Amino acid sequence: MSEELIHKIRHIIANAQRLPIEKVTINSSFEELGIDSMDGVNILFALENEFDITIPDEAAKQIRNVREMMEGVEKLLAARQADPSTATT
Amino acid sequence: MRRVAITGMGAICALGRTVEEAARSLAAGRSAIGPIQAANCGALRFANGAEVAGYSHQPYFDDKRADFMDRFAQFAVIAAREAVADAGIVWTPRLQERTAIITGSCVGGQSTEDAGFWEVYKLGQGRVHPLTIPKTMANAGASHISMEFGITGPSYTISTACSSASHAIGQAFQMVRSGAADMALTGGSEAPFSFGILKAWEAMRVVSPETCRPFSKDRTGMVLGEGGAMFVLEPLEAARARGARVHAEICGVGMSSDASHITQPSAEGAARAMRWAMDDAQLAPEQIGYINAHGTATQANDPTETRAIRMVFGEHANRLAVSSTKSMHGHALGAAGALEALATVLALRDGILPPTANYSAPDPACDLDVVPNVARRAEVEYALSNSFAFGGLNAVLAFRKV
Numbered sequence: 437m438s439e440e441l442i443h444k445i446r447h448i449i450a451n452a453q454r455l456p457i458e459k460v461t462i463n464s465s466f467e468e469l470g471i472d473s474m475d476g477v478n479i480l481f482a483l484e485n486e487f488d489i490t491i492p493d494e495a496a497k498q499i500r501n502v503r504e505m506m507e508g509v510e511k512l513l514a515a516r517q518a519d520p521s522t523a524t525t
Numbered sequence: 526m527r528r529v530a531i532t533g534m535g536a537i538c539a540l541g542r543t544v545e546e547a548a549r550s551l552a553a554g555r556s557a558i559g560p561i562q563a564a565n566c567g568a569l570r571f572a573n574g575a576e577v578a579g580y581s582h583q584p585y586f587d588d589k590r591a592d593f594m595d596r597f598a599q600f601a602v603i604a605a606r607e608a609v610a611d612a613g614i615v616w617t618p619r620l621q622e623r624t625a626i627i628t629g630s631c632v633g634g635q636s637t638e639d640a641g642f643w644e645v646y647k648l649g650q651g652r653v654h655p656l657t658i659p660k661t662m663a664n665a666g667a668s669h670i671s672m673e674f675g676i677t678g679p680s681y682t683i684s685t686a687c688s689s690a691s692h693a694i695g696q697a698f699q700m701v702r703s704g705a706a707d708m709a710l711t712g713g714s715e716a717p718f719s720f721g722i723l724k725a726w727e728a729m730r731v732v733s734p735e736t737c738r739p740f741s742k743d744r745t746g747m748v749l750g751e752g753g754a755m756f757v758l759e760p761l762e763a764a765r766a767r768g769a770r771v772h773a774e775i776c777g778v779g780m781s782s783d784a785s786h787i788t789q790p791s792a793e794g795a796a797r798a799m800r801w802a803m804d805d806a807q808l809a810p811e812q813i814g815y816i817n818a819h820g821t822a823t824q825a826n827d828p829t830e831t832r833a834i835r836m837v838f839g840e841h842a843n844r845l846a847v848s849s850t851k852s853m854h855g856h857a858l859g860a861a862g863a864l865e866a867l868a869t870v871l872a873l874r875d876g877i878l879p880p881t882a883n884y885s886a887p888d889p890a891c892d893l894d895v896v897p898n899v900a901r902r903a904e905v906e907y908a909l910s911n912s913f914a915f916g917g918l919n920a921v922l923a924f925r926k927v
Contacts (some may be wrong), residue, residue, distance in 0.1 A: 471823065472857060474788045477730050493730050493746075497824075 445506050448486055452479045465501040468477055483509055489516065528776070529701045529759035530927070533614070534706040534767040535607025535712075536867055537600050538752025538854050539575035543607060547854075548871050551879040552900045558736050558748050558883075560763075563636075563718035574718060575750035575855025593656060594669060595634030596716035600753030601666030602673050605710055609674060612757040613769060614708075614798045616674065617912045625706035626667045626680035627697040628755075629689030629713030633663035639719035656698070663859075666714050666753070671870030678706055681908040684859065686817070689713050691862030691912035691920035694756065695778030699920075701758045712863035714753030723749070726739075729788075731823045737856070739820035739849035742829050742886035747821040750855020754863035773870040773924040774912045776907075777806025779828060783917025790913055795819075795833035798919035802909060810838045813845065814905030815878055817869040818895075819913045820849020821856055828890035830911065846903065848896040852882035859883055862912040866922055873926040876904050 442462060450457040453469055460469060460524075466476065476499070480491050489512040499505050531576035536543065539557030559568070561574040577600075577639050582591035585603050594602070614620070617872065641657040644650040644675045659665065664682035679700070690713025697711035717723075724734050726749060733746035764771050779802030783794030803810060819830055835842045850868040857864055872878050877900050882899040910922045 472789060474786075477728070480730070481728060493734065496730060513841070 441510060442506060444486065445483070445502070445509060448482045449479055449502065452482050460502065462503050464504060477505060487513060489513065526702050526764065527704065528774060529698050529758050530764040530771040531756050531773050531775055531870060532610025532759055532764045532771055533608035533757030534754070534772055535604035536609065536752065536754040536864065537577055537603045537854065538754070538857065538864055539577060539750055540854050542577070543674040544611070544867065547867065548875065551850060551868055551871060552875070552877045554853070554880040554882050554898055554900050556736065556882040558855055561718060564720045566723070569723055570727050571734050573733070573736060573748055575748060576718060577752055595637045595660040595665060597634055597714050597753070598665040599667050600716060600751070601628060601714035601755065602669050604712060604714065604753040604755040605670045605673065607755050608710065608755040615755065618794060620708060621675050623707035624676045624678045624679045625697060625700050625709040626670050626676055626678070627693045627700070627711045628664070628670070628682045629684070629691070629693035629859045629862060630663040630666055630682055631684060631686050631689050631713055632715065632717050634661035634665060635717055635722050637661050638720040639721045643666055651896060670710055676710065685918045685920070686914035686916055687856065687858055688912040688918050688920045689859035689862065689913035691866070691910065691922055692780065694775070694862065694866055694922055695780060695920050697758055698775045698778055699786050701760060705765070707759065708726040709758040711758060711854065712753065712755035713807060713860040715858045715860040716751045717749055717783065717858055718751060733822065736883050737822045737852045738883040738885065739818065739822040739881050740831070740888060740891040740893065741854050741884045742888040743821040744827065746823055747851070747856045750851070751860070752854065752857050752864060753860050754867045756866070761910055771927045773873050774927050775922060776925045777802045777808065777923035779803070779805055779921040781919045783919070788915050790829045791886070791917060792829050792832040792836060794917055794919050795830060795911070795913050796836045798921040799833065799909060799911065800820040800855070801838045802921040802923045808907055808923060811841050812907045813838070813909055814903070815869070815872055815906065815908040816845060816847045817865045817872070817910040818847050818849045819911045820851055820881065822849070826913070829892055830913070831891045834893060840891065845891045845894065846878050846896050846901065848881045849878055850879050852884070853879070862910065862920065865910045865912070869908050869924055873905055873908055873924055876880055876902055878903050878905070
């Protein structure tokens with residue numbers, strides 16, 4: 437995973453949770469960051485907008501920590517690169 | 526304080542365009558959830574809803590009148606007409622002045638607003654239709670009912686998201702009970718199938734991509750519905766004196782707020798509302814035989830509601846029938862409490878408990894008798910109807926068989 441991607445996602449999470457970015461690490465659990473279900477939905481919305489991706493509900497439900505969230509985004513970005521028609525506008 | 530009778534009922538929803546049609550669908554356990562027609566769902570993660578299939582303002586309203594009414598207000602008047610006819614009300618100036626109208630609506634005339642804003646933001650038009658405001662306002666249903674019947678008493682609309690209609694009915698009940706009004710028309714209506722609202726629900730990630738399966742292990746979320754249901758309330762003594770048919774008695778209302786989270790439900794808040802409803806009706810938990818659950822089929826609601834019911838009813842929870850009719854008429858938001866009050870009254874009146882449709886597998890976190898898939902004959906004397914709204918605002922109604 438690129439440092440740039442990690443930083444961007446940390447920034448998005450920190451921004452949504454109104455936390456200093458140092459608090460958000462790739463190893464943080466949602467619980468540690470005080471992310472409840474509605475916060476999680478907010479962050480997914482920010483990620484979708486930032487990366488121009490669509491995160492399916494089923495995949496979203498499984499995500500419990502920052503690492504899983506980053507891996508999910510990385511996968512969607514890779515899929516889009518392979519098949520640009522999957523991008524949403 | 527006066528006892529309060531339900532002497533008139535009216536409904537239009539996905540299950541039918543009259544109370545008797547809806548009653549037949551409920552008894553048959555027929556889910557009316559299907560592909561959404563009102564909006565293009567190509568750009569949505571879900572495609573199903575519970576609409577009033579093929580609805581047009583005709584034959585209910587002439588074109589001129591319909592121009593002034595959003596679909597949600599039309600539903601309010603259609604249901605009110607049936608309820609008033611059912612109750613056999615003979616209006617007098619005195620009665621018109623002493624009748625209250627308390628309606629519930631969550632989103633009001635959203636389709637109208639959506640269309641107006643589309644003109645401005647998307648099409649770049651310099652003007653919006655002048656009726657956008659009077660068609661959109663959430664009290665339009667109450668206002669059109671007042672004009673329909675010349676009712677000049679206290680009239681207003683309560684908006685508490687998914688509890689709106691239950692709060693409204695509870696308020697109307699209190700007014701008739703206390704003598705603040707001699708009669709009330711109350712219930713709720715909603716028509717939330719505008720594209721903008723559907724997108725907003727999609728973003729919350731609580732809407733099912735298939736159907737509504739309350740309390741089922743494989744539940745995948747809620748399904749939106751639309752419609753309206755209205756009731757005529759009057760003192761039981763007055764109803765008997767004029768020889769009116771009494772469908773059921775409404776005997777208590779319990780209200781509470783979770784004071785915890787804007788979307789996540791709290792079992793404690795739900796439990797308090799159920800306890801207050803029974804306290805208000807002077808009932809012991811063991812007297813309740815049926816609960817029409819809030820039962821949205823979201824991951825959060827169903828186990829929380831199960832926990833709340835177990836907190837309130839203890840051992841008796843094992844003997845209680847609990848079903849969610851949202852599995853059939855969808856989640857009609859501000860009308861939900863009214864459609865479910867109707868299902869509850871019909872269950873008491875007809876001795877048929879409506880099922881939880883689309884149920885396929887038990888969930889240990891929802892281990893109640895949810896009347897899976899098939900309606901059940903049962904004589905029940907007292908029943909509750911639960912409504913627990915986003916924002917943590919809860920209303921529970923208690924009904925008695927007459």
